[in-house]
Amino acid sequence: MDRGICYDKAKWHYDGDFPEDWPSSQAFVHTGMFISWLADHHLLADAFATDAEAIRTRQQTGxxxxxxxxxVLTSDMLxxxxxxxxxxxxxxxxRxxxxxHDYFNLFDDLPSIYYVPDTxxxxxxxxxxxxxxxxxxRGKK
Structure with missing residues (x-):
């Protein structure tokens, strides 16, 4: 097992280049969407099965x-x-x-990634x- 990786922290965003007039909860959206995808594809660790199910059944967003x-999203969660x-x-x-990069390009009509509604x-x-x-x-693996 390799040493742990911290993929993202919301704090890195809302303590960084974040719009002053925007709720800090928006710093969770872009990573939350990645987490939703991981949950939908059963790529979250077993310890997070309850959270994954809440996402898959659309009871909660990522x-x-x-x-x-x-x-916080770390390697031990996947x-x-x-x-x-x-x-x-x-x-x-x-890379x-x-x-x-992909996320911003999807929403390039917005001023930043932090303005994407969590829908x-x-x-x-x-x-x-x-x-x-x-x-x-997977094709290149």
Whole structure:
């Protein structure tokens, strides 16, 4: 097992370049959408099965779950495949965080990623791109 990886912290966003007039809860949305995709594809660790089920049944959004996790996403929260994909797509230095690039491009009509509403409709748009990236990645493995 490799040493743990912290993929994201909401604090890095709301303590960083975050709109002053915007609720800090918006710092949870972009990671929450990635978490939703992981839950939908059974890539969260077994310890998070209850949260994954809440997302899959649309009782809670990924951002709501991420908020309950104190806004921290780490490698021990994911399955082996979830970690491999997250390292490749979400946190890869070589790929410059391609997830955030894709996410912003989906919502390039907004001033920043922090203005994306936490809706299932927006998640569906994000999930389609993540699924494409995941399929590409699996094809190259």
């Amino acid at each position: 951002a709501q779950v991420f908020s309950r996790w104190a806004g 399955t082996g495949e979830g970690n491999a994909f997250a390292r490749h797509y979400y946190a890869s230095e070589a 410059s965080g391609e997830y955030l 299932w409709e927006n998640y569906a748009r994000v999930a389609a791109v993540i699924s494409d990236r995941h399929a590409e990645w």
